[in-house]
Amino acid sequence: MHLLDNNKQWAEDLLKRDPDYFKKLAVEQQPKYLMIGCSDSRVPLSSMFLAEPGEIFIHRNIANQANLSDLNFLSVLEYSVDVLQVKHIIMVGHYRCGGVAAAIEGVHRVLVENWMNPVRLLFKRHSKELEALEDNQHIYDRLSELNAIEQSLNILRSPIMHNAVNRGHYPSVDAWIFDIYTGLFKILDLPITEWKKVGYVHPGYKYHDD
Numbered sequence: 450m451h452l453l454d455n456n457k458q459w460a461e462d463l464l465k466r467d468p469d470y471f472k473k474l475a476v477e478q479q480p481k482y483l484m485i486g487c488s489d490s491r492v493p494l495s496s497m498f499l500a501e502p503g504e505i506f507i508h509r510n511i512a513n514q515a516n517l518s519d520l521n522f523l524s525v526l527e528y529s530v531d532v533l534q535v536k537h538i539i540m541v542g543h544y545r546c547g548g549v550a551a552a553i554e555g556v557h558r559v560l561v562e563n564w565m566n567p568v569r570l571l572f573k574r575h576s577k578e579l580e581a582l583e584d585n586q587h588i589y590d591r592l593s594e595l596n597a598i599e600q601s602l603n604i605l606r607s608p609i610m611h612n613a614v615n616r617g618h619y620p621s622v623d624a625w626i627f628d629i630y631t632g633l634f635k636i637l638d639l640p641i642t643e644w645k646k647v648g649y650v651h652p653g654y655k656y657h658d659d
């Protein structure tokens with residue numbers, strides 16, 4: 450299979466750079482970043498940042514959901530914040546997300562539609578803004594942005610983040626959207642002050658970029 454041939458080439462290239470590359474890599478991981486992204490094959494999170502192995506801890510699922518009843522996601526979040534002590538959490542949405550489109554159009558798959566239910570509710574909450582847009586693709590792309598923002602809120606409002614802020618040692622949270630039409634990321638604004646007012650975000654949370 451060509452994947453395994455490529456793997457041999459990849460390992461050889463790294464060993465040419467440093468014969469001890471994998472010995473060092475095996476010792477431990479100290480990633481600065483946790484990224485949550487979509488499973489979409491067009492959004493390969495490590496390679497788009499030219500990241501080395503060990504740099505980014507990654508969780509992916511359909512339409513980058515940070516659902517607070519999802520034990521898989523919560524375990525990743527807890528481990529990243531409490532044990533790895535990552536400095537930044539980045540929620541990565543992307544344009545032309547099939548999951549987001551499926552939330553609106555349906556795919557006749559019970560599990561996927563159930564998984565996408567939070568995005569369907571988000572669409573309903575923002576239907577006025579969204580339905581004013583010119584076509585479905587603009588609606589889905591804007592919904593992908595709103596989804597990334599909403600999932601960032603889920604992270605910030607989680608007990609894991611609140612406890613970390615109480616301890617005084619916590620990561621900052623960002624929401625980015627991958628613009629698949631240009632290959633570049635855009636930073637999305639998070640209404641942190643508003644979220645603090647309603648008690649979602651811990652009052653002691655301050656964004657830091659160190």
Ligand code: CO
Nearest residue numbers: 487489546547
């Ligand atoms: Co997607």
